[in-house]
Amino acid sequence: xxxxxxxxxxxxxxxxxxxxxxxxxxxxxxxxxxxxxxxxxxxxxxxxxxxxxxxxxxxxxxxxxxxxxxxxxxxxxxxxxxxxxxxxxxxxxxxxxxxxxxxxxxxxxxxxxxxxxxxxxxxxxxxxxxxxxxxxxxxxxxxxxxxxxxxxxxxxxxxxxxxxxxxxxxxxxxxxxxxxxxxxxxxxxxxxxxxxxxxxxxxxxxxxxxxxxxxxxxxxxxxxxxxxxxxxxxxxxxxxxxxxxxxxxxxxxxxxxxxxxxxxxxxxxxxxxxxxxxxxxxxxxxxxxxxxxxxxxxxxxxxxxxxxxxxxxxxxxxxxxx
Amino acid sequence: xxxxxxxxxxxxxxxxxxxxxxxxxxxxxxxxxxxxxxxxxxxxxxxxxxxxxxxxxxxxxxxxxxxxxxxxxxxxxxxxxxxxxxxxxxxxxxxxxxxxxxxxxxxxxxxxxxxxxxxxxxxxxxxxxxxxxxxxxxxxxxxxxxxxxxxxxxxxxxxxxxxxxxxxxxxxxxxxxxxxxxxxxxxxxxxxxxxxxxxxxxxxxxxxxxxxxxxxxxxxxxxxxxxxxxxxxxxxxxxxxxxxxxxxxxxxxxxxxxxxxxxxxxxxxxxxxxxxxxxxxxxxxxxxxxxxxxxxxxxxxxxxxxxxxxxxxxxxxxxxxx
Ligand SMILES: NC(=O)c1ccc[n+]([C@@H]2O[C@H](COP(=O)([O-])OP(=O)(O)OC[C@H]3O[C@@H](n4cnc5c(N)ncnc54)[C@H](O)[C@@H]3O)[C@@H](O)[C@H]2O)c1
Ligand SMILES: NC(=O)c1ccc[n+]([C@@H]2O[C@H](COP(=O)([O-])OP(=O)(O)OC[C@H]3O[C@@H](n4cnc5c(N)ncnc54)[C@H](O)[C@@H]3O)[C@@H](O)[C@H]2O)c1
Numbered sequence: 001x002x003x004x005x006x007x008x009x010x011x012x013x014x015x016x017x018x019x020x021x022x023x024x025x026x027x028x029x030x031x032x033x034x035x036x037x038x039x040x041x042x043x044x045x046x047x048x049x050x051x052x053x054x055x056x057x058x059x060x061x062x063x064x065x066x067x068x069x070x071x072x073x074x075x076x077x078x079x080x081x082x083x084x085x086x087x088x089x090x091x092x093x094x095x096x097x098x099x100x101x102x103x104x105x106x107x108x109x110x111x112x113x114x115x116x117x118x119x120x121x122x123x124x125x126x127x128x129x130x131x132x133x134x135x136x137x138x139x140x141x142x143x144x145x146x147x148x149x150x151x152x153x154x155x156x157x158x159x160x161x162x163x164x165x166x167x168x169x170x171x172x173x174x175x176x177x178x179x180x181x182x183x184x185x186x187x188x189x190x191x192x193x194x195x196x197x198x199x200x201x202x203x204x205x206x207x208x209x210x211x212x213x214x215x216x217x218x219x220x221x222x223x224x225x226x227x228x229x230x231x232x233x234x235x236x237x238x239x240x241x242x243x244x245x246x247x248x249x250x251x252x253x254x255x256x257x258x259x260x261x262x263x264x265x266x267x268x269x270x271x272x273x274x275x276x277x278x279x280x281x282x283x284x285x286x287x288x289x290x291x292x293x294x295x296x297x298x299x300x301x302x303x304x305x306x307x308x309x310x311x312x313x314x315x316x317x318x319x320x321x322x
Numbered sequence: 323x324x325x326x327x328x329x330x331x332x333x334x335x336x337x338x339x340x341x342x343x344x345x346x347x348x349x350x351x352x353x354x355x356x357x358x359x360x361x362x363x364x365x366x367x368x369x370x371x372x373x374x375x376x377x378x379x380x381x382x383x384x385x386x387x388x389x390x391x392x393x394x395x396x397x398x399x400x401x402x403x404x405x406x407x408x409x410x411x412x413x414x415x416x417x418x419x420x421x422x423x424x425x426x427x428x429x430x431x432x433x434x435x436x437x438x439x440x441x442x443x444x445x446x447x448x449x450x451x452x453x454x455x456x457x458x459x460x461x462x463x464x465x466x467x468x469x470x471x472x473x474x475x476x477x478x479x480x481x482x483x484x485x486x487x488x489x490x491x492x493x494x495x496x497x498x499x500x501x502x503x504x505x506x507x508x509x510x511x512x513x514x515x516x517x518x519x520x521x522x523x524x525x526x527x528x529x530x531x532x533x534x535x536x537x538x539x540x541x542x543x544x545x546x547x548x549x550x551x552x553x554x555x556x557x558x559x560x561x562x563x564x565x566x567x568x569x570x571x572x573x574x575x576x577x578x579x580x581x582x583x584x585x586x587x588x589x590x591x592x593x594x595x596x597x598x599x600x601x602x603x604x605x606x607x608x609x610x611x612x613x614x615x616x617x618x619x620x621x622x623x624x625x626x627x628x629x630x631x632x633x634x635x636x637x638x639x640x641x642x643x644x
Contacts, residue, residue, distance in 0.1 A: 130459075137451070137452075138459060138461055139458075139460055139461055140462070141562045142481070143484065148477045152477055155474055158463070159464070159467050162465065163412070238451050239451050239463060
């Protein structure tokens with residue numbers, strides 16, 4: 001069982017690699033190697049299994065093709081330019097999110113072994129002329145270039161799966177919170193930083209209103225769902241390989257209350273409230289309410305409370321004694 | 323008013339050019355030039371307005387960009403590799419239908435005048451995990467590479483319109499019947515040839531069953547709808563610039579009966595009935611029933627009977643005294 005994770009140096013890529021390294025097997029087979037590909041070759045501190053880092057720009061079709069000299073059994077495709085950046089630079093988003101994805105999928109196709117491919121799409125696929133509460137089967141109408149590019153990747157994944165060139169599974173991820181580390185260029189960055197930074201004694205700005213509803217999921221849940229997506233039978237998805245992942249909806253105020261419950265009142269006092277029209281415009285196009293019935297039927301996990309997410313953040317990302 | 327029609331040498335491109343030439347104006351302005359771009363420079367017999375032919379392969383980004391040295395007010399994007407061919411040659415379909423469309427849209431973006439762009443998508447966007455009767459707002463789940471590529475073009479059109487780089491309108495065309503001329507590589511080719519060829523004394527094979535429901539529209543209707551799409555206010559589309567076009571549903575048997583009504587019993591006797599599993603597999607993924615409420619609200623035309631389509635074919639394509 002050889003596994004490739006693109007974007008393996010990123011937030012979710014690292015956590016996924018750690019979880020796979022810990023469980024040691026996937027799809028009933030012992031994992032022999034995990035390859036983490038990213039712009040700079042990533043490492044995985046304290047890994048038990050053979051984990052190798054590969055410097056790979058997915059925009060480079062020849063390099064991506066060469067990376068498949070030895071076939072993979074499972075590919076997790078996480079490399080991407082995130083929402084804020086893809087909105088600021090349309091061509092960069094297109095190069096990485098569309099062409100990079102196509103380069104990867106063509107390399108997989110030509111490798112010829114039809115591996116399992118788990119693709120990170122996003123609930124940013126939704127917006128615009130869609131109902132206020134998203135259910136399965138509504139027409140996708142993304143209102144960001146990032147969302148549009150993610151859906152184009154979904155279409156490629158579904159078409160190549162239909163053709164038998166890969167066994168694809170596309171997951172539309174809710175906003176993953178609490179994200180550790182530094183703020184990034186995602187418009188959703190504040191949905192982590194107002195918790196992460198304030199719990200670590202820093203001031204953090206909230207650019208949205210308090211009653212903005214956030215559809216979110218915890219890193220632990222999303223990693224479990226990535227692994228679940230690789231484990232189940234591809235045929236269970238039917239002719240549509242792309243699904244909405246479960247998550248939960250809380251307003252900014254409700255999430256702050258959950259943080260206060262777990263971490264006391266000080267962090268909330270460190271949040272500033274300067275509205276940011278650019279971010280508000282992007283997130284206004286997203287949807288805060290989503291029912292992921294198909295995913296639940298397929299056995300994907302759903303978050304039970306944001307207080308759990310706060311606890312897991314403190315355990316996994318602050319204490320760091322894994 | 324300068325107009326560009328890509329695929330201007332094709333079936334619909336030629337009929338659209340003729341209709342525009344005849345009406346002389348568009349969006350309240352006199353048409354000063356119609357440019358027909360195609361693989362080989364097309365002509366338009368007996369045109370009244372200045373019509374120029376341009377040899378342009380939309381796969382060639384530099385050539386497409388050069389074609390926009392002088393800006394267009396309205397662009398009709400019809401150039402495409404059709405369903406059967408895109409299914410037989412995935413890479414060709416991708417090059418023309420996805421990259422060609424992207425080349426064109428980037429050239430339009432960089433021209434900087436945000437022209438009206440009318441894009442020929444297809445009801446092949448629908449299929450798979452969709453209801454038996456398609457209504458507006460259902461998640462697109464194309465079951466051909468052609469359909470997937472057309473939807474990717476829709477996403478680009480919508481995103482670039484949202485950004486203000488073009489004023490796009492995407493139309494999902496029903497099968498256009500009766501198509502004159504020779505059979506083409508579209509899987510839907512028989513949906514014209516069993517009428518066209520038999521009315522002209524030839525034998526023609528029907529690869530589907532008699533009760534296969536076809537969602538179709540006449541060339542006259544589709545040309546009127548292309549022009550209507552260019553005339554109306556882009557804002558009327560709302561945040562989703564891509565719509566299902568109206569058409570009508572008849573089974574193969576009902577369409578044959580309509581032909582018999584108009585043209586007598588002989589043509590139907592010239593149809594042979596050899597089932598073709600390849601074609602049946604492709605068309606089984608399509609939908610025969612579709613309600614296009616949004617398009618009707620926007621004033622698009624709906625076909626009233628297939629007998630009309632038979633009459634118009636005899637008038638427009640056989641008699642040829644336009
Ligand atoms: N975190 C979220 O809230 C969230 C929500 C929805 C979807 N997603 C998606 O999940 C995936 C992982 O997200 P994340 O939060 O870990 O993001 P991240 O930014 O931490 O990781 C993405 C990684 O991709 C890499 N990358 C960017 N361009 C690349 C290129 N050209 N070639 C190779 N690698 C490149 C980056 O270096 C980065 O390490 C992404 O596809 C993202 O769009 C994330
Ligand atoms: N006719 C139908 O039933 C139907 C149904 C749904 C959608 N459509 C769409 O409507 C449009 C017009 O259809 P049509 O029936 O007139 O098709 P057609 O095949 O008659 O015309 C398409 C034209 O595109 C040209 N073309 C192909 N590759 C090209 C390239 N690389 N560069 C430049 N030109 C290229 C072809 O030479 C051809 O003249 C197409 O986009 C088609 O997919 C048609």
